[in-house]
Amino acid sequence: MRARVAYGGALHEATPAGGAGEARLRLADGRVLAQDQVIWLPPFEVGTVIALGLNYADHAKELAFSSQEEPLVFLKGPGTLLGHRGATRRPAEVTFMHYECELAVIIGRRARRVARAQALEHVAGYCIANDYAVRDYLENWYRPNMRAKNRDGATVLGPWLVDAGDITEPANLELRTFVNGQLTQRGNTRELIFDVPYLIEYLSSFMTLAAGDVILTGTPQGVSNVMPGDEIVCEIDGLGRLLNTIVGDAALGRRGDAKSCASNI
């Protein structure tokens, strides 16, 4: 279990140092700090971000989506990544923005045409992902489009990278999301429609996965709208608690709709 944090003018690897909910952390040089004394980065150098849509039966039903023949995969860029305890912007004009608590699977070893039986040998570890969506911006072209799913700071990863060997049952992990302390989302990775070994087999059949690539495996039912000031905690058994705060336009120096994207087709 290790994190990447910035503190005192340098980047550090950090490990939990005890206290409730890993309240404190220890830098590699031995210094022990509180969680809010450091800047948390995604806990590994992130390569290609591969995300799954509608990979829990209950969530697919929630969105009135029928059964699928193959995984619904979309890709995300590096600008959308954010660490633990960061702030994610909700544009003033939108009506529905929601969190998505997901198990993130981090590739540790190149995977090309890997069979399901060997798939987990290519996994370095796991972390929590909160993969925000702004549904107002969802359009029916190359869904889910990037304006809805690849926004700056809208893909939160962390707090820790937990080694694969420390998670004995990745297919039986409870996921929970709390908004301002209230439990709003709950699921278990045993309910994944396409499980982790299958996803690695499927993806590596056409794209070579490299160390640092990460698969966000999808979210269960229970997504709800979040507003500036809300504190979102995504929790997965054995992986810790990933905190994020929603902020308005002003926190990021945005003035509102000065640069709207009106159609010109």
Added chain:
Amino acid sequence: MEMAPFRLSGTVYGTLLNHRTAVAALEGKMTLPPYNAPPRAPVLYLKPRNTLAASGDAVEIPAATAAAGAAAELEAAACLGIVIGRTACNVSEALALEHVAGFLIVNDVSIPHPDYYRPSVRYKARDGFCPLGPRVTARVLVANPDALAIRTYVDGVLVQTMSTADLIRSLARLLADVTEFMTLAPGDVLAAGAAAPAPRVRAGQTVAMEADALGTLTNRFAGGA
């Protein structure tokens, strides 16, 4: 990916439906299901790092199996690639091009697919499906990037000429609209849009894409195992 003196970050975005011919090809369909309306914001897709290839690399055509998505032919779509030079976050149209280091040619390879609603990533994200280059040409050396023709040759025969003059969003406008919601970093590439129909290529054929000042991007297409 090194393209001295430039360095690419490895992140390449493509833009759907940003060429007049691509929109014209969907005439009458944009307001029907499953689309229901023309796109409002730029529609982007990502060509992940496993897809990147250089001029001279072979593009592997997948074996025609159901699992791989049956394909004897691939689409080879020429696009102008904008190489970001300075971090571009919420840039104005007036200042957008000042964030550009240069340009290159992107050969956006796809398995042909009929639908733009929710196509599988395996049509566009296969290993080697994004040759680009042959080098980065500095912005100051490209006289008018908004009126640049890219000519595509298959085995030496001219099969398509596309011009960035026919883009729906100009380069500056596209950068402004994209960076409103996602920051582009130095070395990122934004492919500005392909013309329709894209040339089709079979195993054994060689595709050359050429533009004034940018050079020629050449790739042979090989039958896959």
